[in-house]
Amino acid sequence: MKGANRLDFELRLVANMQWAMRDLPQRHISRTFGRIFVPVDGDGPEVVERLARVCGIVSLSLARRAPLDIEAILAVSLDLARENIRPGETFKVETRRANKKFPLTSPEVSRLGGAHILGHMPEVTVDVQQPQRTVHIEIRDQEAYIYVDSVSGPGGLPVGSSGRGLLLLSGGIDSPVAGYLAMRRGVRVTALHFHSFPFTSERSREKVVDLCRRLSLYGGPVSLYVAYFTEIQKAVRQNCPEELYVTIMRRMMFRLAEHWARETGCLAVFTGENLGQVASQTMESIAVIGEVCRLPILRPLIGMDKADIIAWARRIGTYEISIRPYEDCCTLFVPRHPATKPKLAKVVESEASLDIQALLAESMARTEVVRVGGDEDTGREDTGASPLYKATWTEQENREDQGDSGLDRPGPRVLE
Amino acid sequence: MLPDIYLDNSATTPVLPEVAEAVDRVLREFPGNPSSLHAKGLEAERLLRRAREETARLVGVKPEEVIFTSGGTEANNLAIRGIAHRRRRQGRHLITTAIEHASVLNTFRELEEDGFRVTYLKVSTGGLVEPGEVIRAVGDDTTLVSVMHVNNETGSLQPIAEIGRLLAPYQPQVAFHVDAVQSAGKLDLFPHRWGVDLLTLSAHKIHGPKGVGALVVREGVRLEPLFAGGDQERGLRPGTENVPGIVGLGEAARLVRGMAPEARVRWPRLQQLFLAELSRGADYVVNGPGPGSEPGVPYILNLSFPGVRGEVLVHMLEEQGIYVSTGSACHSRRPEPSHVLVALGLPRRRWESAIRVSFSFLTTEGEVAMAAALLARTVEEYRRMM
Numbered sequence: 001m002k003g004a005n006r007l008d009f010e011l012r013l014v015a016n017m018q019w020a021m022r023d024l025p026q027r028h029i030s031r032t033f034g035r036i037f038v039p040v041d042g043d044g045p046e047v048v049e050r051l052a053r054v055c056g057i058v059s060l061s062l063a064r065r066a067p068l069d070i071e072a073i074l075a076v077s078l079d080l081a082r083e084n085i086r087p088g089e090t091f092k093v094e095t096r097r098a099n100k101k102f103p104l105t106s107p108e109v110s111r112l113g114g115a116h117i118l119g120h121m122p123e124v125t126v127d128v129q130q131p132q133r134t135v136h137i138e139i140r141d142q143e144a145y146i147y148v149d150s151v152s153g154p155g156g157l158p159v160g161s162s163g164r165g166l167l168l169l170s171g172g173i174d175s176p177v178a179g180y181l182a183m184r185r186g187v188r189v190t191a192l193h194f195h196s197f198p199f200t201s202e203r204s205r206e207k208v209v210d211l212c213r214r215l216s217l218y219g220g221p222v223s224l225y226v227a228y229f230t231e232i233q234k235a236v237r238q239n240c241p242e243e244l245y246v247t248i249m250r251r252m253m254f255r256l257a258e259h260w261a262r263e264t265g266c267l268a269v270f271t272g273e274n275l276g277q278v279a280s281q282t283m284e285s286i287a288v289i290g291e292v293c294r295l296p297i298l299r300p301l302i303g304m305d306k307a308d309i310i311a312w313a314r315r316i317g318t319y320e321i322s323i324r325p326y327e328d329c330c331t332l333f334v335p336r337h338p339a340t341k342p343k344l345a346k347v348v349e350s351e352a353s354l355d356i357q358a359l360l361a362e363s364m365a366r367t368e369v370v371r372v373g374g375d376e377d378t379g380r381e382d383t384g385a386s387p388l389y390k391a392t393w394t395e396q397e398n399r400e401d402q403g404d405s406g407l408d409r410p411g412p413r414v415l416e
Numbered sequence: 417m418l419p420d421i422y423l424d425n426s427a428t429t430p431v432l433p434e435v436a437e438a439v440d441r442v443l444r445e446f447p448g449n450p451s452s453l454h455a456k457g458l459e460a461e462r463l464l465r466r467a468r469e470e471t472a473r474l475v476g477v478k479p480e481e482v483i484f485t486s487g488g489t490e491a492n493n494l495a496i497r498g499i500a501h502r503r504r505r506q507g508r509h510l511i512t513t514a515i516e517h518a519s520v521l522n523t524f525r526e527l528e529e530d531g532f533r534v535t536y537l538k539v540s541t542g543g544l545v546e547p548g549e550v551i552r553a554v555g556d557d558t559t560l561v562s563v564m565h566v567n568n569e570t571g572s573l574q575p576i577a578e579i580g581r582l583l584a585p586y587q588p589q590v591a592f593h594v595d596a597v598q599s600a601g602k603l604d605l606f607p608h609r610w611g612v613d614l615l616t617l618s619a620h621k622i623h624g625p626k627g628v629g630a631l632v633v634r635e636g637v638r639l640e641p642l643f644a645g646g647d648q649e650r651g652l653r654p655g656t657e658n659v660p661g662i663v664g665l666g667e668a669a670r671l672v673r674g675m676a677p678e679a680r681v682r683w684p685r686l687q688q689l690f691l692a693e694l695s696r697g698a699d700y701v702v703n704g705p706g707p708g709s710e711p712g713v714p715y716i717l718n719l720s721f722p723g724v725r726g727e728v729l730v731h732m733l734e735e736q737g738i739y740v741s742t743g744s745a746c747h748s749r750r751p752e753p754s755h756v757l758v759a760l761g762l763p764r765r766r767w768e769s770a771i772r773v774s775f776s777f778l779t780t781e782g783e784v785a786m787a788a789a790l791l792a793r794t795v796e797e798y799r800r801m802m
Contacts, residue, residue, distance in 0.1 A: 197731055198732040237802065238801070
């Protein structure tokens with residue numbers, strides 16, 4: 001990445017980092033040559049935990065500073081080694097010298113550092129090939145930074161750098177992972193959930209709000225659109241052939257998805273679809289269903305195995321939410337023998353008995369928006385939490401926004 | 417305006433205003449620890465004594481026999497584990513039924529893992545245990561029989577007096593525990609006459625606060641406590657007493673005792689009215705005991721509407737301000753039956769379409785008539801829609 005792009009990327013990353021730390025004491029974040037420095041004051045582990053979730057960060061190291069003096073550098077290195085390397089472990093010292101005016105070369109500093117630590121810590125040994133721990137010394141213009149090991153970040157691109165995408169979020173295991181993977185490629189996610197009360201319960205809606213709150217840890221606040229879907233399900237069930245229920249219902253979902261994507265400035269629709277997992281996820285079904293949507297439909301999980309998806313879901317903390325038992329009674333709308341190879345002509349003909357435009361218009365009129373994970377999270381009140389606790393939450397959530405000006409303006413809104 | 421008709425009273429009941437006021441007053445005005453030597457401690461101790469008397473009176477036992485707990489679940493755990501562990505050298509066989517509450521069944525399952533043998537008695541299609549079966553299950557190493565009084569899902573009423581009479585020759589070797597959470601305060605209980613050694617009750621099923629209940633431990637019956645700690649509740653339930661909650665339980669007990677004579681006349685009328693109103697608009701089947709068949713209580717009704725999904729019905733009714741519960745729960749897209757309805761031998765189409773309607777001391781004829789009419793209409797609407 002070069003020039004203006006790189007600058008844009010870095011500024012966005014810094015803004016996202018500020019947002020991730022918005023309730024911690026304010027601090028100045030500085031950037032130089034591919035590194036970003038965040039001062040910590042006793043809250044290092046907390047800061048590392050927050051920032052390890054920020055997309056675009058490859059790795060984080062909790063470093064200590066030393067003046068540009070070899071004695072001082074060695075002393076700090078030994079302190080850190082004592083704090084971090086356990087008896088019996090192997091280590092090595094690795095030096096990077098960005099400041100070429102420093103009188104010693106990198107290999108010389110590493111050798112001195114290794115000898116100094118060994119001299120004071122007889123319980124550890126050096127292994128330059130495959131050390132268990134690595135003490136890093138970075139010599140920069142003003143001072144040196146010393147740290148032991150690094151924590152991996154998510155990598156990828158800062159959220160927002162690729163534009164906005166609409167995520168179809170069901171409450172299952174797959175779609176939150178798809179959302180996370182989209183975020184990791186720089187997509188700011190708006191979520192769309194189809195709610196079919198009384199066939200799905202208020203609790204399954206609350207589950208989706210909780211999933212969005214979890215995703216917001218990685219990518220900032222999420223606007224969740226809860227689309228009214230009851231009438232559509234009923235109409236499909238009453239008017240269409242049983243084997244096509246799912247195909248036609250999903251076509252209705254993608255019609256709504258395209259509408260809300262355009263409405264909210266999303267450039268593509270993201271789904272958790274995974275080839276061959278269920279009847280609607282054969283290539284034939286995907287083609288017939290996707291045909292109604294003129295925006296690109298991106299499927300980050302398309303080639304993954306279920307086990308891979310579950311591993312991701314566990315890693316990002318959505319799995320425990322997704323497996324809550326308040327699943328819907330959508331089995332009512334699952335045919336005994338769903339078409340795995342639906343024919344477009346037949347589907348279009350079957351849809352002729354539906355007043356598609358009227359059904360879509362009704363759904364749009366009854367769609368609600370919930371802001372999740374921001375400074376004014378409306379998810380909690382909206383999902384029926386007792387007003388008893390509202391005051392306390394408002395206090396907690398009432399934090400100063402130091403973050404990204406591109407973030408959603410908070411505040412609930414019901415679309416007309 | 418949407419009605420607000422709460423017919424899920426087997427799950428929990430609304431707190432009576434007088435109870436809420438009593439709890440509030442204790443929280444604000446009586447901060448003492450009943451164990452303290454000074455006047456504030458004494459005040460709190462007096463409140464406990466009063467609540468203990470009211471609770472004892474409700475179920476016909478002596479105040480000294482009442483051990484306050486954090487609710488029905490803890491009382492059931494204390495009774496079952498308390499006897500099993502206390503008597504483990506005497507025997508390791510325990511008897512219960514297939515339709516008990518989870519706090520009973522899962523306690524027995526854990527004891528099985530600890531090397532106890534447990535007999536789970538079957539029930540009839542009406543949800544009843546055969547007293548003779550209980551006795552046939554008793555062996556030399558049996559130390560406990562635990563049978564619930566009223567089943568929380570179907571309202572079936574177990575023949576506790578008869579079981580107690582047949583068990584008498586085996587006592588005191590075999591202790592008799594009765595989970596009376598769904599009957600305490602609603603039916604007349606005679607634990608002593610029935611030979612019951614341990615009896616569980618809960619405050620929030622009788623318009624008291626959640627988080628408080630009691631285990632009645634008959635004089636002379638020794639238990640192993642669940643927790644180590646101080647000597648509160650005769651050492652059977654250590655920990656500073658939940659004074660506000662216990663006062664709430666005592667107050668609820670006092671109030672429902674006054675309401676019971678009238679309610680016992682009202683409930684059968686409500687049941688008849690509900691079913692009559694429902695019959696005019698919908699086909700239904702009663703699960704477990706029905707009016708005029710096997711013994712059951714009139715304040716719990718379990719109904720199936722074949723072809724209808726119970727959970728959807730619950731949501732459709734809630735939209736109209738009627739609150740009931742299901743006989744099955746949707747777990748990960750597939751409905752799972754309740755263990756009680758399965759024990760009754762009901763086929764899938766019955767348990768899948770089951771809902772439970774339960775009345776409280778406050779339920780009125782007007783509410784019941786309206787709920788039944790709306791339920792009939794909703795079932796009709798569901799059938800038309802699907």
